[in-house]
Amino acid sequence: MVAPGAVPAGVDAASRLEVARGLLRRMERPARSEGARASPTPGDDGRVLPVAAPLARVLPAGGLRRGSTVAVGAGPGSTSLLFALLSAASASGAWAGVVGRPDLGLLAAAEAGVRLDRLALVPRPGRDLVAVVAALVDGLDLVAVAGHERAGVRAADRQRLAARVRQRGAVLVALGAWPGADLELSCTRAAWQGLVGAGAGRLRARHVQVRVRGRGIAPDGRTAGMQLPGGSGAVEPPADDAVSVPLQAAARAAV
Amino acid sequence: MSAPRGSASPASASLTSGSEPVSGERPVRVLALWSPDWPVTAAARAEGVPSHRPAAVVVANRVLACSATARAQGVRRGLRRREAQARCPELAVLGRDPERDARLFEPVVVAVEELAPGVEVVRPGLVALPARGPAGFFGGELAAAERLVDQVAARTGVECQIGVADGLFAAVLAARRGVSVEAGATRAFLAPMGVEELDREPEVDRSELVGLLRRLGLRSLGAFGSLEAADVASRFGADAVLAHRLARGLDPRPPVRRHPPEELAVELELDPPVDRVDAAAFAARGLAESLHRVLAGHGLSCTRLGVAATTASGEELLRVWRCAEPLTPAGTVDRVRWQLDAWLTRGGSGAVVRLRLTPEETVTAGALQLGLWGEVGVGDERAGRALVRAQALRGPAGVGTAVLTGGRDPAERVRLVPWGDARGTLDGISDDRAGPLVPAPGPPVVDGVAGGPQDPVPDLPEDDPADALADVLADALEDGPDRDLDGYPAARCLAGGPGSSGPGSSGSAPGGSPDGSARDGSARDGSGVEGSARDGRGAAPGAGEAGGREGGAWEPRRERPEISRDGSGPRRGGRGAGRSGRPGGSGRGRSREPGPGIAPALSPSGPPRRNARRGTRRTRPVRSARPALLAPPPVWPGRLPAPSPATVPVDPPAVDLLDAAGDPVGLREIDLLAGVPVRVRVADGPSGEVVAWAGPWPVQQRWWVPGAAGSTRLQVVLDDGTALLLTATRGRWWLTGVYD
Numbered sequence: 004m005v006a007p008g009a010v011p012a013g014v015d016a017a018s019r020l021e022v023a024r025g026l027l028r029r030m031e032r033p034a035r036s037e038g039a040r041a042s043p044t045p046g047d048d049g050r051v052l053p054v055a056a057p058l059a060r061v062l063p064a065g066g067l068r069r070g071s072t073v074a075v076g077a078g079p080g081s082t083s084l085l086f087a088l089l090s091a092a093s094a095s096g097a098w099a100g101v102v103g104r105p106d107l108g109l110l111a112a113a114e115a116g117v118r119l120d121r122l123a124l125v126p127r128p129g130r131d132l133v134a135v136v137a138a139l140v141d142g143l144d145l146v147a148v149a150g151h152e153r154a155g156v157r158a159a160d161r162q163r164l165a166a167r168v169r170q171r172g173a174v175l176v177a178l179g180a181w182p183g184a185d186l187e188l189s190c191t192r193a194a195w196q197g198l199v200g201a202g203a204g205r206l207r208a209r210h211v212q213v214r215v216r217g218r219g220i221a222p223d224g225r226t227a228g229m230q231l232p233g234g235s236g237a238v239e240p241p242a243d244d245a246v247s248v249p250l251q252a253a254a255r256a257a258v
Numbered sequence: 259m260s261a262p263r264g265s266a267s268p269a270s271a272s273l274t275s276g277s278e279p280v281s282g283e284r285p286v287r288v289l290a291l292w293s294p295d296w297p298v299t300a301a302a303r304a305e306g307v308p309s310h311r312p313a314a315v316v317v318a319n320r321v322l323a324c325s326a327t328a329r330a331q332g333v334r335r336g337l338r339r340r341e342a343q344a345r346c347p348e349l350a351v352l353g354r355d356p357e358r359d360a361r362l363f364e365p366v367v368v369a370v371e372e373l374a375p376g377v378e379v380v381r382p383g384l385v386a387l388p389a390r391g392p393a394g395f396f397g398g399e400l401a402a403a404e405r406l407v408d409q410v411a412a413r414t415g416v417e418c419q420i421g422v423a424d425g426l427f428a429a430v431l432a433a434r435r436g437v438s439v440e441a442g443a444t445r446a447f448l449a450p451m452g453v454e455e456l457d458r459e460p461e462v463d464r465s466e467l468v469g470l471l472r473r474l475g476l477r478s479l480g481a482f483g484s485l486e487a488a489d490v491a492s493r494f495g496a497d498a499v500l501a502h503r504l505a506r507g508l509d510p511r512p513p514v515r516r517h518p519p520e521e522l523a524v525e526l527e528l529d530p531p532v533d534r535v536d537a538a539a540f541a542a543r544g545l546a547e548s549l550h551r552v553l554a555g556h557g558l559s560c561t562r563l564g565v566a567a568t569t570a571s572g573e574e575l576l577r578v579w580r581c582a583e584p585l586t587p588a589g590t591v592d593r594v595r596w597q598l599d600a601w602l603t604r605g606g607s608g609a610v611v612r613l614r615l616t617p618e619e620t621v622t623a624g625a626l627q628l629g630l631w632g633e634v635g636v637g638d639e640r641a642g643r644a645l646v647r648a649q650a651l652r653g654p655a656g657v658g659t660a661v662l663t664g665g666r667d668p669a670e671r672v673r674l675v676p677w678g679d680a681r682g683t684l685d686g687i688s689d690d691r692a693g694p695l696v697p698a699p700g701p702p703v704v705d706g707v708a709g710g711p712q713d714p715v716p717d718l719p720e721d722d723p724a725d726a727l728a729d730v731l732a733d734a735l736e737d738g739p740d741r742d743l744d745g746y747p748a749a750r751c752l753a754g755g756p757g758s759s760g761p762g763s764s765g766s767a768p769g770g771s772p773d774g775s776a777r778d779g780s781a782r783d784g785s786g787v788e789g790s791a792r793d794g795r796g797a798a799p800g801a802g803e804a805g806g807r808e809g810g811a812w813e814p815r816r817e818r819p820e821i822s823r824d825g826s827g828p829r830r831g832g833r834g835a836g837r838s839g840r841p842g843g844s845g846r847g848r849s850r851e852p853g854p855g856i857a858p859a860l861s862p863s864g865p866p867r868r869n870a871r872r873g874t875r876r877t878r879p880v881r882s883a884r885p886a887l888l889a890p891p892p893v894w895p896g897r898l899p900a901p902s903p904a905t906v907p908v909d910p911p912a913v914d915l916l917d918a919a920g921d922p923v924g925l926r927e928i929d930l931l932a933g934v935p936v937r938v939r940v941a942d943g944p945s946g947e948v949v950a951w952a953g954p955w956p957v958q959q960r961w962w963v964p965g966a967a968g969s970t971r972l973q974v975v976l977d978d979g980t981a982l983l984l985t986a987t988r989g990r991w992w993l994t995g996v997y998d
Contacts, residue, residue, distance in 0.1 A: 079979040082904035082998035090943035098641040109660040109996065110673040111902040119660045123645050123677065125657075131651045134603075138651065155964020193979030195997075204932070205952045206901065206973050206981055206997060232901035 018223065052092040052144060052174055055116070055238045057229035062186070063219030067092065067145070070169040073188060074181035077224070080190030080211050081178060082108065083115070083231045085147055087238035088176060088188075090116035090190030098143040102128050102136055103150035104178070114236025133160045140164065140173045151179035158182070186217035190231065196242070208233050210241060276391055285425035285508060287441060289389035289399070291370060291406060292433035293363075294417040296383025297323045300362040301352035313350040322354060333518035341906070359383070369413035373406060388421050399438050412672060425445065431455060443506035449480025456501045467498055479505040501987040522556070523564075523616040524549045531570050531609030535599045538610060549615045550587045559582045560585045562619035565597045568612040575601055578618055581647075590615070592643070596650035645677045654678065666894050666957060667985075668902045668995055683808055898971070903983050903995025910992040913984055914939040915972075928956040928970055937984065938974055940993050946976035952987070 019213060051066035059065045067073065067088065075081050075088070082104075089099045089112070098121050101107055105126035113119050123143065128135040134155045139146045146168075168175045177184060190211045197207025210229045216224035233239030293299060297315045302325070312328030314321045316339045320499045324333045324342070331346040343349050359382035370385055371377050374392040377385050391400035403420035410418050421432025423439035426937030428448055432439050439447045447457075456462040476482045483505035490502040526545045553560055563585055566576040571659070579585075579593050598610065603610045648657045658674040665671040802900050915923045915934035926932040931954055939945045953972035961968070969987035971994075976982065 079981075079998065082996075086904065098638070106905050106907050108668055108902055108904040108906040108998075110662070110668045110906075111904040112377075112660075113662060114900045114902055119662065121641075122659060123641070123648075124660060124674065124816050125648055125652060125656060126674075127656065128652060134651050135648050138647040139644050141647070142640040142642070195950070195975045195979070195981050198952045198973070198975060200950060202932075202952055205899070206902070206975070209979075209981070209997070211376075232904075234900070236900040236902060 021222045049170065052097055053095055055087050055091045057227065057238055057240050058087055058213065061213060061215045061225045061227040063215075063217075067174045068185070069144075069172040071185040072165050072168060072175045072177065072179045072181060072183070073186045074179070074184035076187060076189030077179050078190060079193045080231055083111070083176060083209070083238075084188060084190055084213065085176060086112050086115035086117055087231060089122070089145055089147070090237060092145055093118045093121050097124065097145060099145040099147070100125065100139040100143045101147045101149070102139065103132060103148055103154070111232070111236060115232060116237050128154075130154070132156065133164065136164055136175070137167055140167050140171050140175065140200065143173060145174045145176065147176040147178060151177060151181070152179050184217065185219075186215060189210060189214050191226075208239070208242065269423045285422060285444075287389035287393070287399075287422060288375075288386050288426050288429040289392065289402065289406075289420060289422045290380075290384065290386045290426065290433040291366075291410070291418050291420050292384065292430065293366065293410075293416050294385045294434075295323050296363065297326050297354060297359055298352065298456045300327075300359045300382070301355070302350065303362060304355075304358055305350070305352055305524045307350045307352070312346050312348060313352055315352045315354050316342075317354045324349075356382070363412045364409055365417050366418070369410050370406060372413075373409055375400070380426070380430070384430065384433075385963075386426050389429075393422075402706070425504075425507060430458075430505055437792075445480075445483070448505060448507055449478060449483065451479045452477060453479060453482055453505075456504060464497065464501060467494065469500060471496070483507070515669075522549075522552055522558075522620070523614060524552060525612065525614040528609075528611055528613060530639055532598075533602060533609035535595070535602050538598040538613075539591070539595040541613060542598060543591050545615055546587055546590035546594055549590060549617070549746055553617060553620065553845035556620075558620040560590070560617040560618070560620055562617070563590060563593060564614075564616035564618045565594055566614040566616065567598065567601060567610045568614075570608040570611050573608070577650075579649075593646065593650070596647050600650040642677075649677060664894055664897045666898070666959060668898060668983075669906045671897075734869065867955060896959070898983070901997070903997050905996040905998040907993055907996070909941055910985070910994045911940055911993040913982075915984065915991045916974070924990075925954065925970055928968055929954055931972075935974065938976060938984075942982045943993060944976060944978075944982060944996060946978055946980070948974050949977050950975045957985075 050069045051064045052069060053059070054062060054066050073088070075084050085101075093099050094116055099117065100123040102125045104124075107124065107126075109119060109122075109124075112122065123139065125135050125139070128150075132148070132151060133156060136146055136148050161181065164175060165183060189212055192210075192212045194210045195206055195208075196210060198204045209232060210228060211231045212226050212228050213231070214224050214226045216222075228241040230239040230242060233242075298313050301307075301315050302309065302311075302313045309325075310327060312325055312331055312333065314328050314333055315402065317323065319339050321333060321335055321337045321339065321342050328342075328346055328349055331349075333342045333346050333349060337345075339351060343351070363379070363382040365384055367377055367379055370387065374387050374395075375434035376391070377387045379385050389399055389402070392406070393399040396402040396405050399422045403422065409422060419433050419436045421429050421435065421437060421439070423429040424441060424444040428439055428444040430450070431451065453468050453476060457468045467888040471477075471482055476485070482502065485502065487499065487502060491499045504854055515848055524545055526541060528538075528541055532541060551561075563579045564576060565579060566574065568574055577597055579597070585593070594613075594615065598613075602610070645657050655676045657677045659677060661673050662671060662676050663673050668735075915935050916937040916939065917923050918936045920937075921933070923931055923933040923935045935948045935951055937945075937947055951972060951974045954970045955972075957969045957971060959968065967987055969985050972986070972991070973986045974982045974984060981997035982993060983997065984990070984991045985994040
């Protein structure tokens with residue numbers, strides 16, 4: 004846990020406002036959790052689904068807390084980030100499902116370490132998206148949903164799903180915006196390695212900064228660099244800068 | 259030869275003689291209805307050959323059956339086709355189709371069944387039924403036979419003959435002759451007939467026995483039947499015992515009645531109509547239980563369940579549930595409830611008035627024993643129920659899991675299997691045998707075995723950055739002062755050389771060096787090919803760049819021979835030779851790799867010196883650890899190595915690849931870009947400036963098929979960090995993957 008006050012000096016007013024809001028939220032939370040404790044939620048008992056090591060360092064519980072909702076921001080790296088979130092849990096025997104992604108690169112999922120025999124796919128949920136997700140949340144440990152913005156999932160549906168996820172102790176991963184999510188993950192500063200320039204080389208790894216925001220984290224979020232995917236397709240700790248930096252620089256220079 | 263029990267009746271063919279029974283064991287009276295030459299009749303009907311025209315069914319150039327008109331002109335069973343046609347020039351030669359025979363015979367059976375129950379179809383063209391019922395009903399066997407012949411002729415237009423006798427065998431023989439053998443006279447009826455009558459059934463071949471009996475002088479059924487049963491059994495075998503019983507007029511077995519198919523479906527009228535899920539579920543429970551009672555009564559279990567409902571508006575809803583495991587009553591109730599839930603909550607179809615469960619597929623109950631250590635854990639069962647629930651919403655094919663199969667493109671290496679179906683892969687390889695997921699950096703072992711997941715090699719010390727860095731630095735020091743990892747002549751972009759320079763220098767695999775398949779190819783050729791020195795040089799930049807982290811640095815060199823074999827090779831080799839943009843003698847080129855003079859030393863006879871140190875370390879565990887008997891996983895040369903694109907469009911959109919002037923960049927050769935790509939434009943997709951690119955790599959698939967179109971891959975990194983996999987085929991670029 005990063006101390007809430009550990010904001011570097013000299014930040015602008017907006018950041019300071021954000022910090023203040025975060026402090027307020029943190030102070031409010033004990034009161035709210037008191038209320039939540041009155042009605043015991045089976046999912047929120049501290050059980051955590053494991054995630055790959057580089058991600059575990061940035062997630063507040065060291066993994067995906069059961070009963071929580073995670074939003075993975077759209078953009079380059081989002082699907083790889085989803086696989087990275089699924090991989091460790093899937094390898095440890097958890098069941099995962101992906102709803103609404105007909106174009107999922109399942110080979111990449113397998114390379115990332117997701118067990119395909121424990122990965123259920125509902126590529127085209129159509130108008131039953133909420134019902135399908137609700138059905139899967141009943142039985143699977145991790146359910147990823149995509150296309151909910153396009154399908155017009157309302158705020159009430161989101162709350163209903165989140166409540167169900169909490170009650171069942173599953174984890175809902177939303178690809179795209181999901182207001183009210185406990186955690187928001189996004190990839191920034193994606194840089195591919197392996198293209199030596201002008202046609203040489205091949206894509207080998209991508210260095211990204213994964214940014215995590217949400218409950219249990221300082222308001223400005225946490226950021227960690229990692230290879231997503233690494234050379235084998237799985238998430239890996241960042242490569243040695245001595246090797247990777249010249250490659251990128253050269254790639255730019257070559258073009 | 260002692261006479262059997264009873265007296266050997268006088269060998270008379272009279273239908274009225276010999277009224278004494280053979281013994282206490284007396285077969286039932288059987289009425290046989292026989293349509294002569296049924297294969298010909300059926301074939302002629304199917305082909306529209308008029309009945310007066312001679313026709314014959316010919317199999318393997320021999321006449322199998324012929325019509326009466328053909329027989330009258332001398333056509334016989336067993337004649338060669340040409341001879342039959344010579345005897346009867348207008349003969350219609352027809353093909354044999356047992357299924358058609360059976361299909362066309364079904365109306366005859368139905369017509370018979372209308373008058374007499376318990377019909378047993380012996381084969382198409384011949385039915386048998388107990389004679390007692392029709393004979394009693396119609397007032398005599400003759401009257402019954404008359405009615406049946408009339409009925410069949412009137413309903414189907416098929417001529418038939420009827421015989422009545424004790425036992426099926428005699429009845430069939432009687433039907434061929436159109437006679438009725440009185441009860442107890444069967445033995446006398448059979449006695450004068452030749453033993454070859456035993457060999458009339460098409461399914462049973464008794465020609466050997468018949469021949470033997472004739473050689474023994476037992477030419478009639480009576481003579482054969484007068485043998486002692488024990489003597490027959492001890493001398494001629496089991497089938498002869500059966501034939502002996504037939505010859506004595508005994509029945510080998512009573513006729514098995516043809517029962518109408520058992521109705522296993524259960525149905526429930528819902529009155530008042532049900533429009534609420536809980537009420538429907540309550541109804542479903544009782545229905546499911548009665549279904550399981552019916553099934554259990556037959557010793558069956560259901561593996562496919564059809565749930566059908568009729569709504570108040572008259573709409574028929576049907577969904578078939580497929581189950582990998584037998585349905586328990588609870589499972590059935592669940593499925594019915596979920597299905598009703600799905601139908602009712604969807605709305606629009608109104609209340610359900612009738613519910614019907616049909617076991618679409620049943621297996622014997624015993625066959626559905628679960629494993630002792632149930633593979634189905636609690637969590638798995640929970641997940642299974644959730645997925646089945648989702649199937650209720652989206653249909654059985656709407657929920658699935660993926661199975662890895664062989665293939666070259668990311669899209670074709672994955673197959674979706676509906677949930678509940680077996681996850682077996684197409685060619686019988688299990689998941690982990692579908693080839694190495696992560697291409698293992700290959701050791702220079704030429705053993706023809708591609709690295710698999712079981713390969714201990716992937717965990718290599720080159721993960722150690724320090725080690726890798728040390729290697730790179732050492733190489734740089736050895737090879738030249740200006741060696742750098744990226745200082746690769748960019749001038750070659752137009753020469754297409756880059757494609758061959760990287761680790762993707764295999765003709766088909768970008769970065770195929772770590773791919774086990776490439777190693778396999780090299781193994782096939784023994785890898786000792788002249789010219790690999792040059793190839794080695796061409797591949798070496800990849801080595802320089804990859805050597806730090808991957809062990810496959812020397813692989814491109816080794817796989818080169820394989821390329822020259824699979825069709826894309828010559829082109830690639832020729833390009834490598836004619837690569838003008840890459841001055842082989844330039845200081846830069848030489849600095850990257852040992853010069854041409856050193857190259858032979860690097861030829862595949864031994865791993866490059868630079869890697870020798872680690873190579874030996876790596877080679878040993880592979881040779882010892884891999885079981886010798888393990889068959890290599892299927893090899894797909896040209897497979898895209900990891901990492902694979904995380905998004906694989908279902909319908910690859912067309913891509914505009916533009917150069918600086920805004921003109922489309924095409925392919926001058928299959929592996930040669932016509933320009934420098936600068937911008938990528940995809941309709942409704944990622945677009946932007948090209949920051950870096952790699953390729954093009956030609957993919958040769960099915961090159962042995964004339965006219966098979968090849969394709970070419972290109973990897974492109976855009977300015978926003980998106981990487982794309984483009985494939986050129988059918989004259990333009992397509993977006994086949996997004997490294998999302």
